[in-house]
Amino acid sequence: METKIFRPSPIKIITLGRIRTLGGKKVDESSKSYEKVPSGIPGFDDLVNGGFHRRTVNTVTGSSGTGKTVFASQFIHEGIKNGEKGMIIMPSESAEYLKRELHSSFRWDFWKLEEEGKLVIVDVTDPVLRLQKSIETDPVEFLINFRKLVDKKVREEKPQRVLIDDLMAFFTAVESPFVMRSLADDLFGDLRSLGVTAVITIGEAFGMTQIMEYGADSCTILKRERIGNNMVRSIYIMKMRGSRISNSIRVLDISDEGMAVSTLSPYP
Structure with missing residues (x-):
């Protein structure tokens, strides 16, 4: 009786939006590395070997007045300039x-960008978000609903770049560090699966930044x-996962x- 040899079909794996084939066929080399996002x-991209990685979650941490929101808004503005x-x-x-501050300081017209459909803003005036953010709402329930809203x-809207500014007050209202970490991981995981490059600003006032930073792909202080x-x-x-970074502490300038x-x- 003839013996039949089983030969499995090549395996297809989805990697960062590309299909590569294993089992005898050459792997697409470009799928092995992250794409950089300016x-x-x-001066910042020089510190992180070219920019943020696409489809990652990146935290920017600092106390009041350090420039977190300007940093993240400039990231959004740069993306819009690049389409x-x-x-x-x-x-x-x-x-x-925020729009008044950015226009007054740098002449960035975020009103116009909204009108042109290049920018979408979801803030506390959004009816769904305002309904969720009531004083009676359990913080865990709010964060679960917030993740669903995002x-x-x-x-x-299908954006490529997302800024979330600032969730720290809601996370610190969660009593259990384990639950807080789980909620942060769920939000970060959703953002990655949606294919966006996200920057999330985090304040230092509550001393809970490490839990948020642990699950992020990069942390800028x-x-x-x-x-x-x-x-x-x-x-x-x-830190920045998958990238060389500079260990230097640099001066951060804000001008017109x-x-x-x-x-x-x-x-x-």
């Missing part, structure tokens, strides 16, 4: 204040400290043109 902050639709999600306040809005008689903003990269990372150290 941040739009001059990538942006989305800004602000669960804690109205975006009108998923719905991203699927509807902004500081504002006294050097001699001057207050100086600084920036350093705590926006934010830029200097080649100088803040320390004498």
Whole structure:
């Protein structure tokens, strides 16, 4: 009796939006590496070997006045200039204040970008978000519903870049660190699966940043400290998965043109 030899078909694996074949066929080399996304902050991409990785979640942490929102807004603005639709999600306040600040400081017209369909803003004035954010709402329930809202809005609007500014107050209302970590992981996982490159700003006031940063693909730290008689903003990269990073602490400048990372150290 003739013996039949079983030969399995080549296996197809989805990797970062591409199909590669194993089992005798050559693997697409380009699928092995992340695609880089320019941040739009001059000098920053030099610290992280070319920019953020596409389809990742990136936290920007700092206390009040360090420039977190400017950094993240400039990232969105750069994407729009390069033809990538942006989305800004602000669960804690109205975006009108942000738009006025950005126009007054840098002449970035986010009203016009909204009218042109290049930018979508979801803020506390959104009826669904306002309904969820009531004082009686359990923080865990709010964060679960918020994740569902983000998923719905991203699927509807199909942005390439997303800014969430700032969820920390809601996460710190969750009593269990385990539950907090689980909720953050769920949100970050959803954003990755939706294919967006996200920047999430995190305040330091509540001392709970490590839980949020642990699950992120990259963590950028902004500081504002006294050097001699001057207050100086600084920036350093705590981590970026899959990329070389600089260990340098650099001066962070904000001018009429926006934010830029200097080649100088803040320390004498």
